[in-house]
Amino acid sequence: GAGVSQSPSNKVTEKGKDVELRCDPISGHTALYWYRQSLGQGLEFLIYFQGNSAPDKSGLPSDRFSAERTGGSVSTLTIQRTQQEDSAVYLCATSTGRTSNQPQHFGDGTRLSIL
Amino acid sequence: AQTVTQSQPEMSVQEAETVTLSCTYDTSESDYYLFWYKQPPSRQMILVIRQEAYKQQNATENRFSVNFQKAAKSFSLKISDSQLGDAAMYFCAYRNYGGATNKLIFGTGTLLAVQP
Numbered sequence: 170g171a172g173v174s175q176s177p178s179n180k181v182t183e184k185g186k187d188v189e190l191r192c193d194p195i196s197g198h199t200a201l202y203w204y205r206q207s208l209g210q211g212l213e214f215l216i217y218f219q220g221n222s223a224p225d226k227s228g229l230p231s232d233r234f235s236a237e238r239t240g241g242s243v244s245t246l247t248i249q250r251t252q253q254e255d256s257a258v259y260l261c262a263t264s265t266g267r268t269s270n271q272p273q274h275f276g277d278g279t280r281l282s283i284l
Numbered sequence: 285a286q287t288v289t290q291s292q293p294e295m296s297v298q299e300a301e302t303v304t305l306s307c308t309y310d311t312s313e314s315d316y317y318l319f320w321y322k323q324p325p326s327r328q329m330i331l332v333i334r335q336e337a338y339k340q341q342n343a344t345e346n347r348f349s350v351n352f353q354k355a356a357k358s359f360s361l362k363i364s365d366s367q368l369g370d371a372a373m374y375f376c377a378y379r380n381y382g383g384a385t386n387k388l389i390f391g392t393g394t395l396l397a398v399q400p
Contacts, residue, residue, distance in 0.1 A: 202387060211288070211375055211390035212329075225385045258327060262388075273388060275329035 171195070173276035175261050181282045184253060190246040190279045192261030199266055201244050202273060203236060206258040215259075218244060219266075248281075256283045286311040288378050290391035297366045298399050304351075305361045305394045307376030313337075315381035318352065318359045319388070323373040332374070335359065337381070363396075371398040 174193040182188055194201050199220045204212040214228040218238040229235070233251075238244040248255055258280050262273040287310045297303035309318070320332040335343045335352050342350050347364045363370055376391040 200386070204388075204390075209392070211290075211392045212377075212388070214385075214387040214389070217385045217387055225387075227385075228387070260327075260329065262329070264386075272331050272334070278327045280327075 173261055173263050173274055175259075175276035175279050177279055178277065179280045179282070181284065182251060183284050184251060186251055187247065187249045188251055188281065190248075190259050190281070192244045192246070192263075192276060194242060194244070194261075194263035195274055197265065198263035198274070199241065200264045200271070200273075201238060202262045202264075203244070203246050204260045204262065205230075206260060206278070208257070212260060215246070251281075251283045253283045256281055286313070286316075286378050286380070286389050288376050288389050288391040290376055290394050292394045293392070294395045294397070296397045296399060297363070299366055299368060301366055302362060302364045303366055303396065305363075305374050305376075305396070307359045307361070307391055309357050309359065309376070309378050311357070311378065311380075313380055317379045317381065318350075319377040319379070320348070320350070320359075320361045321375045321377060321390075322370075323375060323393070324371075329375070333361065366398050368398050368400060371396055 176191045201218040203215040216236045217225040233249045236246045258278040260278040262275045264271040264273045316337045318335045322330045333345045351360045373393045375393045377388045
């Protein structure tokens with residue numbers, strides 16, 4: 170597709186379960202970001218991947234959160250032992266490269282609800 | 285650390301009128317980028333306008349323009365001839381120039397309602 174694709178669109182799960190969220194970047198985009206948007210809040214940076222470089226994990230809120238990017242393309246954000254405070258919209262964004270003047274293109278996000 | 289503040293949680297404007305959304309930020313950097321993003325109910329973040337800090341001229345995109353005051357660290361968005369389709373959440377965002385991550389730092393947003 171032409172844009173950033175995220176799946177699932179919505180996810181409802183019970184507290185304590187693990188969840189995986191997927192992001193398919195725009196073809197050729199080497200930079201990939203995950204952000205979290207909690208209710209009534211702006212977007213909060215979680216993690217950044219750039220090509221084969223080590224990811225910047227400085228925004229991950231706890232060790233229950235992890236992400237990987239296989240082959241420099243698809244990325245998966247995993248939340249283990251989910252808590253109610255993890256309920257939020259998780260947005261993925263990609264851009265063409267390392268330089269800061271490249272705009273980030275966002276997907277539609279995954280709305281995660283923890284019961 | 286850089287911060288972005290949007291002091292107007294909600295705004296309302298009549299169709300065809302003009303509205304200004306406020307944004308202030310804090311940084312010790314001299315080179316950076318500022319953005320306004322629009323988020324309709326579909327959740328997708330749409331880039332509205334971008335400003336490079338080293339440019340004195342205010343950015344303009346059709347009905348959207350900014351008032352960038354670098355010394356005051358202010359970056360307001362003006363929407364002229366407001367349309368019903370402009371109704372959305374608007375986020376102001378900051379990004380460093382250069383650096384390893386280039387992550388966006390967002391404000392908490394302003395919900396804009398457009399009245400017919």
